[in-house]
Amino acid sequence: MATIGFIGLGNMGLPMAQNLVKSGHTVSGFDLSEYATERLAVGGGRRATSVGDACSEADAVITMLPAGEQVREIYLGGEGVLASVLDGTLLIDCSTIDVETAREVAQAAQGSGLAMIDAPVSGGVAGAQAASLTFMAGGAEEAFARARPILEHMGKTIVHAGGAGNGQAAKICNNMILGASMIVVCEAFLLAEKLGLDAQRLFDISSKSSGQCWSMTNYCPVPGPVPTSPANRDYKPGFTAAMMLKDLRLAQDAARATRAVTPMGAGAAAVYERFVESGGGSVDFSGIIRYLRGA
Numbered sequence: 001m002a003t004i005g006f007i008g009l010g011n012m013g014l015p016m017a018q019n020l021v022k023s024g025h026t027v028s029g030f031d032l033s034e035y036a037t038e039r040l041a042v043g044g045g046r047r048a049t050s051v052g053d054a055c056s057e058a059d060a061v062i063t064m065l066p067a068g069e070q071v072r073e074i075y076l077g078g079e080g081v082l083a084s085v086l087d088g089t090l091l092i093d094c095s096t097i098d099v100e101t102a103r104e105v106a107q108a109a110q111g112s113g114l115a116m117i118d119a120p121v122s123g124g125v126a127g128a129q130a131a132s133l134t135f136m137a138g139g140a141e142e143a144f145a146r147a148r149p150i151l152e153h154m155g156k157t158i159v160h161a162g163g164a165g166n167g168q169a170a171k172i173c174n175n176m177i178l179g180a181s182m183i184v185v186c187e188a189f190l191l192a193e194k195l196g197l198d199a200q201r202l203f204d205i206s207s208k209s210s211g212q213c214w215s216m217t218n219y220c221p222v223p224g225p226v227p228t229s230p231a232n233r234d235y236k237p238g239f240t241a242a243m244m245l246k247d248l249r250l251a252q253d254a255a256r257a258t259r260a261v262t263p264m265g266a267g268a269a270a271v272y273e274r275f276v277e278s279g280g281g282s283v284d285f286s287g288i289i290r291y292l293r294g295a
Contacts, residue, residue, distance in 0.1 A: 001025050002150060005054035005061040006045075007074060007081070008095070009036035012121070013064035015128040016094070016154045021045045023153035030054040051077075052084040060090040060150055067246070068101035075105045082112050090146050091116035094135075096172075098250055099165040100257075106139065106164035115143035118164065119151065120171035124238035132156045136174070138166035172254060175247040179285070180268040182215040186289035189222050200225055221286040235287035242281035245272040 001024040006017040009031035021027050021044045029040040030048040037047040048054035051074060055061050061081055065071050071093060075081045081091065091109055093102065093116070102118040109116040117139030127133040133155035137144050144160045151158045161170045188211070192202045203225035207217050220226040230236055248269035255262045275281075275291040283290070 002059040005058035008064035011125050012128045018043050019131045019154050028054045055084040062092045065095040068097035071095050071097050092147050093118050096120045099168045102168045103165040117143050117147050118167040126238050136161045136167045136170035138164050172251040176251040176265040179244050179248050180264045181213050185215045186221045186292050221289040230284035230286050235284040237284040241285045244285035245276050
């Protein structure tokens with residue numbers, strides 16, 4: 001078992017760190033929230049007092065942070081990860097950030113003689129709690145091989161996507177698909193409603209036909225057909241609309257930088273932007289159906 005520094009104990013990071021503790025790892029967690037570090041400590045983890053404290057004796061450091069700005073600061077700052085870790089420490093960033101920042105930080109880590117992977121996740125809070133996340137990892141084969149046994153205690157599917165930054169590339173492409181597909185599933189159920197077609201009957205047909213997709217069969221945006229979907233909990237978030245908008249914006253930034261043509265992705269980002277601006281940012285992203293119904 002490894003000694004792990006875990007930085008960022010939010011809705012995703014805390015259950016991930018807790019699963020590492022349950023698996024027998026020694027985990028030192030740091031977060032600006034004392035409540036989060038206390039919850040880790042109650043479960044057998046250690047409360048770190050700073051980034052440096054979390055990193056100082058770690059075999060591996062895992063970060064789960066809000067955006068590229070924080071990742072750059074935590075890794076490259078004067079008292080950050082690169083300045084605090086021991087030689088040979090493995091670095092794993094599970095944040096969802098822009099590809100450029102991921103590659104910049106990985107290059108800085110390499111310049112310090114450290115192995116690093118970017119390993120954003122899919123699966124939401126429920127997946128983090130159940131240790132069933134999907135990790136899409138970018139980095140050298142050797143670094144990925146070292147990280148895999150640790151990631152397996154937090155997820156069920158671990159895929160090597162290629163070189164540094166490719167984990168982030170996979171994540172934003174995946175979530176562009178998810179965001180756009182959720183919108184059209186919502187539109188279909190609203191159209192069915194106006195045409196007098198029962199939602200359950202549409203689900204029974206489309207979930208077994210060519211319209212089948214994850215947004216329908218796992219996360220159906222209307223109450224009833226999928227009992228575990230947020231639609232049955234007043235759209236309490238597993239993954240908020242604000243987070244979906246963040247990922248769609250990252251995809252559009254990447255599309256502009258590479259001159260990729262993504263009209264559906266751009267359209268999805270625009271719809272989620274209006275939903276968030278109307279006050280829906282803290283709602284589950286499948287709650288976009290509320291905005292479409294009102295519009």
